[in-house]
Amino acid sequence: MARFIIRRLLVAIPVLFGLSVILFMFLRLLPGGGPAEAILGQHATPELVAKITASQGLDRPIYEQYFEYIGRLFHGDFGSSFVDGRQVLDTFLIRFPATIELTIGALIFAVGLGIPLGRLAARHPNSWTDGIVTAISLLGISIPVFVLGYTLVFFFGVELHWLPTFGQIDLRLDIPPVTHFAVIDAILAGHWYVIDALAHLVLPSIALGTIPLAVITRITRAAVIDVSNEDYVRTARAKGLTDRRVNDRHIMRNAWLPVTTVIGLQVGALLAGAVLTETVFSWNGVGSWVVTSIQNHDYIVVQSLVLIFASIFLLVNLIVDVGYAFLNPRIRYS
């Protein structure tokens, strides 16, 4: 098992190395003159360009700049934003909890609803229940996050006034940020503020979780139908085991394997989807930060965030692979 993990870690290194080279070049090869001009945009004056060039070491040989960039990355120094001058990592650590909360909320929605729906559809393939579930999952993969987001905001926020439609918490509650997880901070603040934090999570989680919901439903349905046709399931039924026991012990145990893999892979989709979802719901996470940074031409932040997102994605993939090997002895021992 340890060897398996180490081998997978070693595979990730050249990928991150290659990405760091591309992202480094991204900043150096920006159209519109040099990197200093691109960063400054319309504010570029010869004096400012010279100042930035000197402070960022942009006048030195390119390989020297790259090695310095990599060296600083290893110390957790991603550089600082040109907009507010703060270290990228500092802002990231403040904003990332919001994205984690949103991702967990979306995952709970997608898994909690997707697996039962998939099992329901698989119980009677090609029946009307199957048809409805298939239609829901088709709609789920065909509706953009922002269209669904605004639809939810319109019905549950604007029309029904049931749920809050922007931000992580009602700012009037004035909850001190301790962990930057809105839910945890609200619990710490007491007064049942946590209900407000959870209410803020509902609509964004549904919007972000719908694509994973559709994918998980489809794969659960397919996996359960697949396993149901296996000889050992027929044997189990022939033995006279109850439906429930066959479902739990014989079908789901084996259907879990493809389902867990797909759930893991959805984390990448969730990270990317967070960019759009956070913009719709004014969610102060990392996703909306990507968008504002691009609008502000804050390229150091964009460059760092792409690298961080990719690292997280690779790490999650690794965890999924290890988990898969753990669940599936056929892989572990081969």
Added chain:
Amino acid sequence: MTTPPVAIEVASIPRTSRGLWRDAFRRLMRNGPAIVGMVCIAIFVFGALLAPLIARYDPTIGSLADGRQGPSLAHLMGTDLQGRDEFARVLYGARISLTVGVVAVFFGLVGGTLVGAIAGGAGGLVDGVLMRVVDVLLAVPGILLAIGIVAWLGHGEIQIMLAVGISYSPIFARLLRGSLLALRESDYVIAARSMGASPTRILMRHMLPNALTPLIVQATLAAATAIIDVAGLGFLGLGPGDPRVAEWGEMLTDSSKFLQSAPYLILFPGAAIVISAIGFNLLGDGLREALDPRLKR
């Protein structure tokens, strides 16, 4: 001796097999959902082509005095913030959104096929290097790669096509390479090789045609995601960049502040994106079943 009964039976069975493509086409035409998908796509293709004939208003001209009127007989889908006819903008928007989405997938398909064919055909070091590049691109999740590339290339339709195309190419490259590796050991490829066919000929004549079907299915499904992604870029303000041009994603950004007073400005462009994406998804699923009958339940 009379005619053997077997011969009679054979003669009575209609000849159904007339080549892979015609068979697949027949199966596709019997697939209800796939037909629905094609109708969805056709609505927008014709709407886009015939927009100047159907729309009674210029999608780029309006007066602020006519802004945010609800749907009526004069303006079927109402008017937007600048008083432009929303129906005309949805129709003209189909031109941009469908073209950019489909061309982006085409770019990705061409790029991915080239990389996949070279990697799968050459093998060895070339394969190793190309696949690491593919891994790097795949490490940036989903639309984030396209966002990064647009941020780099700047605004414009071509830039969006390239960005979305590049972000899709690794999927095609991997898919094709996988099929080619599997085909390499198949009997007919070994047979062709033993007869002295050149590697290029084996790749072009024997392997690529057989590896094509999963690519076609994947490309059709990718068109659905591409339309959504292109709209997503427009929504984030990374669209074609010309504010006069109607693009479904950008139309949503402008309207989102007026959700309460003018929800129809979200509804119509949103529905256009959803229906065209459903169309390509249904067609893709239908093609998958038509091209690979073994999958049929």
